[in-house]
Structure formats: C-alpha cells, structure tokens
Amino acid sequence: MNSTKTINLQSRPSGQPKLADFDFSTSEVPELGQGELLLGTKYVSVDPYLRGRMSDAPSYVPPFELNKPNKSGIVAEVLESKNDAFSTGDFVVGELDWKEKQVVKGAGLMKVDPNQAALSAYLGILGMTGLTAYHGMMEIGKPKAEETLVVSGAAGAVGSVVGQIGKILGLHVVGIAGTDEKLEMLKSEFGFDEGINYKTTKNMTEAIAKACPNGVDIYFDNVGGEISDAVLFNINKFSRTINCGAISVYNNTEAPKSISVQPFLVKKSSLMQGFIVTDYANKNKEAIQQLSAWLKQEKLHYTETIKEGFDQIPQAFLDLFEGKNKGKMIVKL
Amino acid sequence: MNSTKTINLQSRPSGQPKLADFDFSTSEVPELGQGELLLGTKYVSVDPYLRGRMSDAPSYVPPFELNKPNKSGIVAEVLESKNDAFSTGDFVVGELDWKEKQVVKGAGLMKVDPNQAALSAYLGILGMTGLTAYHGMMEIGKPKAEETLVVSGAAGAVGSVVGQIGKILGLHVVGIAGTDEKLEMLKSEFGFDEGINYKTTKNMTEAIAKACPNGVDIYFDNVGGEISDAVLFNINKFSRTINCGAISVYNNTEAPKSISVQPFLVKKSSLMQGFIVTDYANKNKEAIQQLSAWLKQEKLHYTETIKEGFDQIPQAFLDLFEGKNKGKMIVKL
Numbered sequence: 001m002n003s004t005k006t007i008n009l010q011s012r013p014s015g016q017p018k019l020a021d022f023d024f025s026t027s028e029v030p031e032l033g034q035g036e037l038l039l040g041t042k043y044v045s046v047d048p049y050l051r052g053r054m055s056d057a058p059s060y061v062p063p064f065e066l067n068k069p070n071k072s073g074i075v076a077e078v079l080e081s082k083n084d085a086f087s088t089g090d091f092v093v094g095e096l097d098w099k100e101k102q103v104v105k106g107a108g109l110m111k112v113d114p115n116q117a118a119l120s121a122y123l124g125i126l127g128m129t130g131l132t133a134y135h136g137m138m139e140i141g142k143p144k145a146e147e148t149l150v151v152s153g154a155a156g157a158v159g160s161v162v163g164q165i166g167k168i169l170g171l172h173v174v175g176i177a178g179t180d181e182k183l184e185m186l187k188s189e190f191g192f193d194e195g196i197n198y199k200t201t202k203n204m205t206e207a208i209a210k211a212c213p214n215g216v217d218i219y220f221d222n223v224g225g226e227i228s229d230a231v232l233f234n235i236n237k238f239s240r241t242i243n244c245g246a247i248s249v250y251n252n253t254e255a256p257k258s259i260s261v262q263p264f265l266v267k268k269s270s271l272m273q274g275f276i277v278t279d280y281a282n283k284n285k286e287a288i289q290q291l292s293a294w295l296k297q298e299k300l301h302y303t304e305t306i307k308e309g310f311d312q313i314p315q316a317f318l319d320l321f322e323g324k325n326k327g328k329m330i331v332k333l
Numbered sequence: 334m335n336s337t338k339t340i341n342l343q344s345r346p347s348g349q350p351k352l353a354d355f356d357f358s359t360s361e362v363p364e365l366g367q368g369e370l371l372l373g374t375k376y377v378s379v380d381p382y383l384r385g386r387m388s389d390a391p392s393y394v395p396p397f398e399l400n401k402p403n404k405s406g407i408v409a410e411v412l413e414s415k416n417d418a419f420s421t422g423d424f425v426v427g428e429l430d431w432k433e434k435q436v437v438k439g440a441g442l443m444k445v446d447p448n449q450a451a452l453s454a455y456l457g458i459l460g461m462t463g464l465t466a467y468h469g470m471m472e473i474g475k476p477k478a479e480e481t482l483v484v485s486g487a488a489g490a491v492g493s494v495v496g497q498i499g500k501i502l503g504l505h506v507v508g509i510a511g512t513d514e515k516l517e518m519l520k521s522e523f524g525f526d527e528g529i530n531y532k533t534t535k536n537m538t539e540a541i542a543k544a545c546p547n548g549v550d551i552y553f554d555n556v557g558g559e560i561s562d563a564v565l566f567n568i569n570k571f572s573r574t575i576n577c578g579a580i581s582v583y584n585n586t587e588a589p590k591s592i593s594v595q596p597f598l599v600k601k602s603s604l605m606q607g608f609i610v611t612d613y614a615n616k617n618k619e620a621i622q623q624l625s626a627w628l629k630q631e632k633l634h635y636t637e638t639i640k641e642g643f644d645q646i647p648q649a650f651l652d653l654f655e656g657k658n659k660g661k662m663i664v665k666l
Binding site: 228245256262264275 | 557579592596597600603612
C-alpha cells in the first residue's frame, strides 16, 4: 500500500514559532473514490501569513486546526484520477495539506502549465504574490502611462512586483522601504525610478514631493500609518490608493489614529479601496496569462529561495522569521 | 436702452458676511453680438458654499473677484438670442452673475423644462443639491435593495435627498443629525427608518450597530471626524463610503487626526471615494430625468424658502447663517 508523511500543527505558537509546534505522522493513502484525485506534492510555499492562521484570534480566514495537517499553497502532480476534469500527469496548484501524497476532490484546484513558467513560480509571481500585485494594480489602481506610482513596503514580495508592473506600463515608480540596500535592489534589479528610506528620511511629505514632481496618481499601500499620511499630502486629483495591507498598525492594541483622510479624498475626488486577492479570483486566469507573458519576455523578474525535502518544511517556515530567504521561500520535494 | 442692476462683491467677508460686503450698481445692457444671448434672471440660489468663494484662501475653485459681480446658480429666461442653440422663451440654468439681465455666450448653460418641474427646483432638487446626492449614490454608492445606508449631515439639503433615494431604491436608511427635531423630520417627511442624534448619543459605535442590525453597506459622509470613525466600526465587507464633505474638520488649523481607516478598508475590502458634483457632469441629463420622474411620482420631496425681489439677494444669503431658511433658500425676481 501507498503511505505518506504528514506535518500536523501540534500547538499554537506563542510568539516566534518553533519546530516543536509541528509533528510528523505517517499514514496510508486511501483508495480513490469516484470524482477523486491522488496528488503528489512537488513544491510547498511557506509564507509569513501562515503564522496568523496558526493562532485562533478572530480573522477573515479560519485558523488551522490543532492536530490536523497544516496547509499552504502547494503545486502537485496528479498521480491518479477518477475525476473527469483532471488527468494523470496534470500539474495543479491550490491550498493543500502538508503531505507527500493526498487524495482530494479537486475543488479549488487550478491546473498549471509547466511550459508556461517554472512550476515554483505558481506559488509566487504567478501565485498569490503576483496575483495580489496584479489585481490591486489593474482592478483598483487602473494605471495609465506617464502616471506616478508610489509603493510602500516596496521590497516585499508583493511590492517588488507592483513596481515592476508599473514600469512595464510606463509609469514613474517610487518605492518606499527601510534600508538603502533594499532601495538599491529595487532600482538595479527591478527598475524602480526612485527610492525613499523611511527610516532615515526626516520629512517624508517633502521627500515624496521631491521624488514625485507630478504628484501621486496611484499609491499601492502595504503599510498604513505615518508613511501613508505623508503620501496623502501629495495625492493628485482622481488619485487611487490600493489598500493591500497596513502592517505598521496591525500590532497596535487600540485602533490607531492617523491624519483624517476624508478632507483629502473630498478635495481631490480621490479613491481608497481595500481588497484581498480572493476578491478577484474570477480574473486569475487572465492575470496569470499576462504575468506569464511578461515573465517570458523577461520584463518581470523574481527571486526565490528553494530548500529540498519534505522534512524541511517546518524549518523553512521558521527561517522566514530570521530573514534567511531572499524573495519567495519554497520547499521542493 | 436696456439697463440692469448688478450686485458686486465689495469686500471679502471677515468672519460672518454682512450687507456692507456687497454693493449695487446700474449699467446698460450691451448689444448682442453673434452667438450671444440676453438673459433675464428668474430665480437665484444662495448657498453656504458661496462664503468660501468670497474668501481668497486656496481652494479647488477660484475665488470671486473683488468689485466684480457676485455669482451663483441662477435660472434665467432667454429674452433674445443670436445663438442657434437657444431660442427666445427658453429657460436655462447655470452659474451666472447677480444681475437682473446679462449677455452671455451660452457656454455652461443647460436648458431646463418648466413642464418637468417648477423652475426653482433646478436650483435645488434638480440642481447641484439633487445631483450631488444622486451622483454620489449611483456612481459611488451603487445601492442594492435591502442594503443598509447611513447618512451623516442627514438633515442638510444633500443628506435629505440621499436618504430619500435610498428609500426609493429599497434600502434600510439611517440618518445622523444634531437635533431630535431634525431626526423627527427625516422620519416623518422623508421616510428615513432610523435617526441618531450625535449630540446626545454617548456611544455612537453602539448606536449605529443597533440602528443597523445587518451592518453598514453604504455610508454617505458629509461630516468626517468622530462620527465617521464610529461608522467604520460597523462597515460590512465590500462597503462603500461616499466622501461628499468633511465639515466637522474643515475649520481645524492643523490636519486633524482620526481612527486609521486603512486596516478597516483592508479587512473589509471596503471603498472610500471623494468627489465633487462636477466630476459627473456628463451624467447630469440622465440624473435630472430620473430625479424629475421621482418628483412627479411624489416619491421625492423637498422644501424651499423663497424670498422675492432682486434687492433681497444679499440679505437672503446672510439669512443662511442665521438658519432662517427651511430647505433650499431661493430669491425670485
């Protein structure tokens, strides 16, 4: 019989997660029922947001269950199929259990093409990271050539894709990040026009004004807080702010205060719109087509750190919090 | 020869405007050139926002010039025309000089139909007031039956129309205002479902939660500040906030602080959009058709205070600041 290893969530991490929060078990893979698939895991994504799902604080997604398999984005190969929608040899991506092999019904899985891009890309640039950047820019930002785009958290996985999309579409792109090294990378590797170090800049409002001589048309906001206040003073009429995250204020215990946005929005006929990537799931297919085309044309670049072996998944996850990855962290089986 | 009286802006008001800020002159009406019209003023709108244009502080509209005619929304009759687009006997509305008669080129004027509604309505419910409410609701609010609408500044000219549009479209409508008398009027005259007195309510967040058992889908915001903070805690996924005004913070000298909106927008995939009525001028025609139809069907109600005589215009304007009007204040010639 077929057997598989599984990684379960043993305890909810308190503070920094540790190896002991996970345990390994081995079990037999069940027989396929009608409509089911047997999947063999190929690439596993480990991401900081998983930390949130390991806790049981209220959120917009349910927490992982204790003593059940942990999950994340996974690219798998169809090893056997009793489902008409999938054939043996297909590759799929979706949120799946941390198992070497698993039997599923196929709901929520998307087929991916290994000839269109490297399979691991479907966990990053062609996965949640790339889709978040693309949908936010296209559905909310609605960029027009020559406009000015400011990205906060610009050196993050999403931010660096946002800036590249801006450059591909002919915008003036300004990134905000916390070290000169990151800013240098944004300019040399990803083509950003200007960078602002929010940790060493005294007057952010003036720095943004200087980097954006024509004002700010699109602000892709990953951080909120004082950085976003400074952007507000520089927005143009009909500007769009994409509220992707507000990491600077997530850990506050009371609702934090910022500059009142309302007078700015009224005066500038300006828009702010929050979203999560699943809001636009119906447009994932066209998004992936466009992102893959840009990848093939070498207009879009990404970096990833790949670890090998199923047993390495928990350590790869822990390494994220030590900053041991460069770009997307992935485990290959 | 034809002569006309004109009311000029004599001095920029300091604090409360006074009669001495205006002066009257008499001049001859010039001969019509090719493409020009002679207009006879019928109804003059006086509005609080004119106060802003009498000062020369920076704004999104240029200030009125000193020793030049003051202006406002006016309905006039075409007395003579050398412009193919207009005929003698037509009625038009537009921003015009405070003159009994004037010669213009016709740019920016819209013909209005006295059989569709009372001419004075084109200065209020079918003018800027009604269009602001309509465009804000339709273009940004995008209301769906059964949704919940909260309106701040609900007893104002715009707010009362917003709530009525909400009721016509089948929404649950909650108004926020500053006196019980106003709230009573919103319910009995304009059909609002619930009213909240922000001056006497201790916990606005809880009061809004109670009045909106299904949460808030659309927030038409005329005020900003703490009232809007309280609404934020009650917004639903995919909610829309229409930022029409932020009167509660306009007079602050420094940029005021409020609850950070960004985490709420991210968590709820929620939108905030500022606007001014002219952003949607290309849709005024269909808006006026819809609003007139609702007026004729007696689904939409409005109140106005009408003063008579050209010389009364400055006093009617001053009366606004004493609250001597009920609904829209208009001077009839």
